[in-house]
Amino acid sequence: MPELPEVETIRRGISPHVLEQTVARVVVRQSRLRWPVPSDLEQRLVGKKVVEVGRRAKYLLLRIGDGWLLIHLGMSGSLRIVEEATEAGRHDHIDIVFVNGRCLRLNDPRRFGAMLWVGRHPDRHPLLARLGPEPFSDDFDGAMLYDKSRGRRLAVKNFIMDQRVVVGIGNIYASEALFRAGIHPARAAGHISLARYVDVVHAVREVLGDAIEAGGTTLRDFTDENGRPGYFRQQLLVYGREGQPCGSCGRPIRCKTIGQRSSYFCAHCQR
DNA sequence: CTTTACGCCTGACGGC
DNA sequence: TGCCGTCAGGCGTAAA
Known part of the structure; x- marks a missing residue:
């Protein structure tokens, strides 16, 4: 969860x-x-x-x-x-x-x-x-992602979900961050430029920060210490929105299994 | 070393 | 109504 x-x-x-x-x-x-x-x-x-x-x-x-x-x-x-x-x-x-x-x-x-x-x-x-850096620490930056990904063929979504690369990103926020960064989740991690990894860092920090502010995402059963839900679900741009229009281009959001996990993205806005 | 697939569990939901 | 398959916010482990 x-x-x-x-x-x-x-x-x-x-x-x-x-x-x-x-x-x-x-x-x-x-x-x-x-x-x-x-x-x-x-x-x-x-x-x-x-x-x-x-x-x-x-x-x-x-x-x-x-x-x-x-x-x-x-x-x-x-x-x-x-x-x-x-x-x-x-x-x-x-x-x-x-x-x-x-x-x-x-x-x-x-x-x-x-x-x-x-x-x-x-x-x-x-x-x-063996955990990687915290996403809000200085150790998490574009150059680090770029260096760690060279020669790796796994999908970038799986790469940023690897807790040895950077911690804290799971299935929801991986899709959300890559949408914000404009990167297709199935793209090979090793084929992404330094400039685009800089965008990934900003997108990750932005989406995690916004989600913390909203008290997290409740899909089904997440609650805080008082049993109350988090309200970031309303701000999810792609996760769980298969078939709905992309907020940026209007084309339908797609869902594809990448690394045994459902992955949501806009095939037009994310390349 | 990297990548992939599989369990571990319960519960909710959709199709028949 | 029941049954059965599928899926779910994670991650360690085994296998290739």
């Missing part, structure tokens, strides 16, 4: 509710996520205070005491802030209950998400060690 704007929306939403809060107990109703939830998670967290709520790529990183809780939401995960007495619903797998009676609750129907404990700073954790 969530790409960078949705994870960032959740990070900002939960931060004021969990920062400086001390963990009272942890309830694990389902430990079989992408990887097993550590069986000693509760003993690691109880009595410790949340001192930082960070994000790296699509991972949430909660510094609790002197270690880090690493959360990934996979395709269908969400986090809510609820009173601890709130009855758990279907797929409410984990509660982190604080001494103030509030609770951070993970719901994930498909269980592609993860909750792991990392004792040291997670930068060199295997899941994070």
